[in-house]
Amino acid sequence: MNAPDTGQRMITVGRLHGAFGVRGEVKLESFTDPLHAIARYQPWILRDARGQQRSCEGVKVREGVKGLIASMTGVEDRDAADALRGVDVLVPRSALPPPADGEYYWVDLEGLRVVNAEGVDFGTVSHLFSTGANDVLVAKGDRERMIPFVQPDFIRSVDFEAGLVTVDWDADF
Known part of the structure; x- marks a missing residue:
């Protein structure tokens, strides 16, 4: 093979x-x-x-x-x-078609840096998974954080050019 x-x-x-x-x-x-x-x-x-x-x-x-x-x-x-x-x-x-505006392939988010609104670095997107209720972004840095992929409540912005996902998530959570 x-x-x-x-x-x-x-x-x-x-x-x-x-x-x-x-x-x-x-x-x-x-x-x-x-x-x-x-x-x-x-x-x-x-x-x-x-x-x-x-x-x-x-x-x-x-x-x-x-x-x-x-x-x-x-x-x-x-x-x-x-x-x-x-x-x-x-x-x-x-081979995949381009996503519609405001949509993302999960694989395209993997590796992007994740920071919160206060500028605290959470590491990078490890992967995403679905819970049925919503999707969850997993950021790995000093520790692993699971952040609901709910826009704009928790996921504030995705900037592919800057390689950055900005989240509204407490650094201690």
Whole structure:
């Protein structure tokens, strides 16, 4: 499983969860919104737990009763499909369409510095996650802070040119 290093920033857009049926189809978890949009971003780079990668083109995705199902060239039977269990699906960041005004891809926020309104440095954006109620920005610096990604209540501004996220968050919290 080896793919050439494209030198581009890669984004995880899904994960394979083993065989579906006996014809080589694979259960697919999509991290895109909407879920079926994952089929638009090809070729896929498949990366296993050891970091081995390979390129995969011409993937067909369909909706099953319990989620998405993918079929790939070269995956012809249940054993080959099950061997893909836990494999991540990545695409170059450049494959994604530009976000709408005022929207951001989480991956674009990662690495930005985070400061509060008083200028206290909270470190950098480590990652974001969803709680269902709202998204949460995780800033790692002298310690880890979890800040609700609610604009303008807690997230005051995002300045990509300055590489800075300004938050309304108490430094002691």
